[in-house]
Amino acid sequence: MDNRPIGIFDSGIGGTSIWSEIQELLPNEDCIYLADSKNAPYGEQSNERIIALSTKNVEHLLAQDCKMAVVACNTATTNAIEYLRDHYSIPFIGIEPAIKPAALRSQSKIVGVLATKGTLSSSLFHSTSKNHAAGITILEQQGTGLVELIEAGQLQSPELFGLLESYMTPMLEQGMDHLVLGCTHYPYLIPVLRKILPKNVTIIDSGRAVAKQTKNVLEKFNLLADLNKKGKHQFYTNINKKVLAGILTPFNMESNVNFLDF
Template identity: 45%
Template structure:
């Protein structure tokens, strides 16, 4: 069974790609929506939440965990790997493919404040984008909107216009919530700007870590520390066979 963890519903963008690659796999998903967003919380707080969620995922039978949250990956994945024996797959900043794809030499990265502060992001930029101008845009308000099932068109337009206005011809979705805004981001950016979503690459890495091994019969179970309405709506949009019984509110 593969456990998938996010601060909220955003990790469903990764789960969607996992299911596309490994539909027969069993999945358990935890949305820590009662504590979302993580974007500007302390690293210590995020590590504590990641630890609590991981313990729940292991109790539910997960033998691998996808940390489908850029902010939690940046703050907690080193701790998790040192603390538990199961493999952990985290989110990659996707700066390398963006830098390779850019013609203008300017890449926009839309992410949370804590993702930008993390050493994983900084090291990736230094290694793969040393000759590229990287515009870092903190997407304040976007996670909150997705958690409500909303598309904040005004905010998206503002952030995209600022990046494109500075010459970006590639925009990286540096938070797993943002693929749910990808159509609006693409519409605002225009056809000449490429959007990079790291989720497919993370799903492919998960399959490599599992060595293609599929365990189970394709069961899915979803837990949230908050309301499950938006989680249920988005997940059912990905897999219409899901039923209300597949969703549960928990307290951890």
């Protein structure tokens, strides 16, 4: 039994989509979430910069006695997680686009991936595609501008709708029947995507799989919290608290959002 918190970080508010899955599956666990919105999106940063930012985030989580770290960012996972595992002794959970389930389920054998530049250009992404998508056509689409709009709270804006429509149309024309969301910000786009995509297109993200892997690793290392307690959650952002608080409104967590200059 280990009642220390789970640490979670992302290049902004997107990783709360991962946090929500973790707290649903593991309601006894305390969580500390860092939103590095000041440096979002990581997908536009260099590999060296992503490693430096990820290291800074981990140091903040360790200073709050976190027992593990969830890298709730596809770009940070693909660029920095091996470095983090080599330099820190706590367990790390990473994220990668859910290409395997999409490839297994696709009827048209054409799968779209919406992700950041940093994820699509990574060696981990290409090895995952090669290992799990034999015989499948993978359509890669860089989601330029989407993270910035989400971070600004513009989830229903005409600009967001227009961008998504321009990104989806070419993939639909090529026969895509599954869309993989390769950024933890992107699950917040699902309501708009539902308006754009036909019903035969299945949207897949990694949230539930990451939560299950988090539980597996906690069990493996005997780090699960006391089952008789209710988890507590704290959120930190290094930019205006309003957007993060708004995303957390459905969970009644607005009052748990704090500013931290990191």
